[in-house]
Structure formats: structure tokens, C-alpha cells
Amino acid sequence: MIARDLFEERTELRQLVRDFTRKEIVPHLDQWERDGELPRELHKKAAALGLLGIGHEDGDLIDSLTVTEEIIQAGGSSGVIAGLFTHGIAIPHILDAGSPDLVERFAKPAMAGNLIGSLAVTEPDGGSDVAAIQTRAVRDGDHYVVNGTKTYITSGCRADFVTTAVRTGEPGYKGVSLLVIEKGTPGFTVQRKLEKMGWHCSDTAELSFVDVKVPARNLVGEENAGFALIMRQFQVERVTMAVEAYATAQRCLDLTVGWTRMRQTFGRPLITRQVVSHKLAEMAQRIDLARTYTREVAVRVMRGEECTAEVCFAKNAAVDACSFVVDAAVQLHGGFGYMRDAEVERHYRDARILGIGGGANEVMTELAARRLGYTE
């Protein structure tokens, strides 16, 4: 079965997600963008339909990517995906290598929509070089004492727990561990809620840790084995971001086709101009190439095949397609495309992060080059 069929055959799931998005997300999204965060009830509603457990306790990677596609294409956004599915980057390490106790206390309640989790890797001095993190965790009896700062943390303002990358050992990747740090632990504070270009409905925080005593049982897996855990999960995060990119582009294309059929200039609908219809065709072409390739790579990731370079290609290709399409969509909407009332305006701003987060474009290319042996 080809990848497209594997994605398209999930018709019931698609319908469920489309209905959920149109009823529970679209009517409220503008307000959430103004609020700067998603309400907790949304997590509970999504969990009640089983959507937060997909890809973890139910279904497979294709199911979870299908949910991402449909939420965006039905009028949601990549910002909604970031805020509602943050547990998707916060709990996989716990499910992969954490103790049953951590699974019970954090992963399961997050999938039930009762707890919000974040993943904190990035620090003010850098995010691309994960092996260089400086936040320290020093073992003291049955606790670790944590000191440091994390920044740009998605859902960090609301998070009940934060899966935090800390340095427990030597400099470099061999000294990194993951610790789950709970809200309310003395010394752990949300330093700032950060204001951003896009993803307004998804809160982003700077987090401060000053002599925070974290129980040693909150260590995920082995001490100093955190880097490999983080890297393993990046594959899924990056494929998901590639899907966010082509789905955002598809949504913008759909909106732009509708707009150019309706909008008249010089006595004719825009779409009747060849330059416009060709632009729409080019948008469709770039989306289809990105979608076809990304889906193929997603199937390989799901099967556990080694395809690190291809994941990098998929993310970069989908981000390129998305950048082109959101720009063209705003252009063809004219002045309205620049207005906050236009959905394409939001996607234009939201899309900018996709080539930075989860591994910037250049970092993806560098990783692919190394995997392919194009290094000295």
C-alpha cells in the first residue's frame, strides 16, 4: 500500500477531527489568540474523543499525523497543534524509558487532558546545539538540585510538569539527562510569558530554576542517557512539523482558490487571469510534492527504518513549500491578506517558526549532510 492510501483511508478519524475542529476550535480561535493561550477544557474535550492518546496509547504515527492534517485543514492552525499537543513532545521519553511511576503520574494524566506537560531543552545561550545545555542538576541524596534557565518553552506558562534537559555529567552529549519537574516545586518559576510573531494561542515561557529540589525518581531513564532520548523523539517531532507545514499550505491554498473565484478586479474574477491560475497551480504543485514525500518518510519512521536524512529533507521541503504558499496566499488576498481578519494573515505569521523550531533549516541540512557522509 502506498503512503497516500495509508493516510487517506483513515476516513472516520478524519471526519471525527474535522467535526471537533469546526465545533470546538474554529469558533473560539480568535479569542484564544487574544488570550495568548488555550483553555484547559479544550484538552479535556480532545482527550474525551481519544485524540490526546493517539500515537501514544492508541493508534499509530499515521493516525496522529492525520489528526494534525485535519485540525489545520479544517480551520485550526499550527499554533493550536503546538499548544494542544505539547504533551506529544513532553511524554514520549517518559513512555519510552521512564519508570511505571512516571508514566502513571505524568504521561497518563496528560493523555487524559488532566495535566499539561512541556518539554524544556532550549536555553537563552542556544537551542540548536542540544549537547551544549548548561542547566545543572546535582545529585544530593534522593534528590537532584537544579539551577538554570530555559526559554521559548511551549505551554510553559500553563505546564503542570516540564520534562527538562539537564546536565548531570561531563560537558557534551554524554552528560545530559531528562528530569520531570513539577509546577509548584520551590525555586521553579515562570519568569516571563513571551510575546511572539505568531502562534499567539500557544503560550511560550521563559522558565527559571533556582536550587530546585527534584526527587531522583523523576529521572527519565538512566542518568546521562538523555541526549539519545531527545534525539530519538526529534524524528517524530520533525515529521509532525513537516505535516503542519504542508497542511497549513493546503489550507491557505483552499482559502485562496475560494477568494480568487469570488474577488473581481477590472470586471473579472481574479482566477480567470492566467497569472493567477498558474500561481495557484504552482502552490498546489509544491504542496503535493511536500505532502507525498513527507508521507512516504512518515511511513518509514513508523516502521522504525533509519531515515534521519530523509526526515530532514521532508521538514525542509515542506517548510519551503509552506513559506512560498503563505506568501502567495497573502499576496492574492491583497490588502485583506494583511488584515487580522484574514485567516491567511494568521497562517503567514504562524508558519515562520516551522523553519526554526525542532531544528532550524540549516541544522537539518547539516545533519543530512553528515548522515550522507558528505563531511571531511
Ligand SMILES: Cc1cc2nc3c(=O)[nH]c(=O)nc-3n(C[C@H](O)[C@H](O)[C@H](O)COP(=O)(O)OP(=O)(O)OC[C@H]3O[C@@H](n4cnc5c(N)ncnc54)[C@H](O)[C@@H]3O)c2cc1C
Ligand atoms: C514559538 C517557539 C516555540 C518553541 N518551543 C520550544 C519548546 O517547547 N521546547 C524547547 O526546548 N524549545 C522550544 N523552542 C526553541 C526552538 O527549538 C529553538 O528556537 C531552535 O531550536 C533554535 O535554537 P535557537 O533559537 O537558540 O537558535 P540558535 O541555535 O542560536 O541558532 C540561530 C540560527 O542560526 C542558524 N544556525 C544554527 N546552527 C547552525 C549551524 N550549525 N549551521 C548553520 N546555521 C546555523 C539557524 O538559522 C538558526 O535559526 C521554541 C521556539 C519558538 C520560537
